Amino acid sequence: MTGAEQRVGQLGLDIPDYADPPYGRRYGPMKPFHRVGDLLQLSGLTPESRAGERLHPGVVGVDVTIEQGYAAARLTAIHTLGMIRYAIGSLDNVASLSRALCFVVCPPGFELLHEVSNGASDLFVDVFGPETGSMGRASIGATALSRGNCFELWLDLECVPEPTAS
Template identity: 80%
Template sequence: MTGSAEARVRELALDLPDYANPPYGRRYGRIKPFHRIGNLLELSGLTPENRAGDRLHPGLVGRDVTVEEGYAAARLTAIHTLGMIRYALGSLDEVVSLSRALCFVACPPGFEDLHGVSNGASDLFNDVFGEEIGTIGRASIGATALSRNNCFELWLSLECAPLREGE
């Protein structure tokens, strides 16, 4: 895929959240939504929880949530992540390359299909950015619990275009 990530979001009819209002993190205390160091942007953890606090498929994957539902939750989390990237950079077209994702999957001990859940986020990023920009280094980590009983959480680091003079 070549072209604009913003155009691709429109083609896919994705509804990206606006993280400017209300401010990010109001249910979780005082946290920083993102941190930029030069061309590196690091995002705080995002979940399959909408701005109103409604969660998609809460619980443990492999017990309360199927792998397919976990995949859908990871995909929705990636959509939320796109909203945060837009908030941080102004446009998804400022993304040069996704670099690292830490995917946390809430699951019982012994659950082995972590990658099957995390693929929901990875596949969405490839759909929006294409393989060259959207293919990401990823670790999928099993967790016994995540905040507010979410089944998935994503931490993302990416390379962005240099700041232009005056920014």
């Protein structure tokens, strides 16, 4: 059976390292993740590189196409893989994705939020497979996100249990 780390290599994904510099330096003090037992909750991630370059900033349906929004959501999912590695050491330590909140900057009345969010969901299924990589998801229309990003993702997941000390 192929693990998530091996699939990342097969897909040729360039996953960022969140160990240095610290997460959130442009946005002020914040916790990059929170782990309670086997539950891992990640802070919001965007389609913004570690250097601060943004992919497709703006409003989906106005100055960002649905296809560009999908690409931004996919890149955000790749960034999320980097945060998972930072938090639990390896993507192979993911037992199951649980819940995603996808925020899409869009005008009032925009109804194709799911088509943008599919960029993240499709990437997770590609990496983790359909059983581990499928999750509950909500796509929420937003009027603005920090630094003009068009997409932000919050993700909760179940980790492989940590070994107990004996």
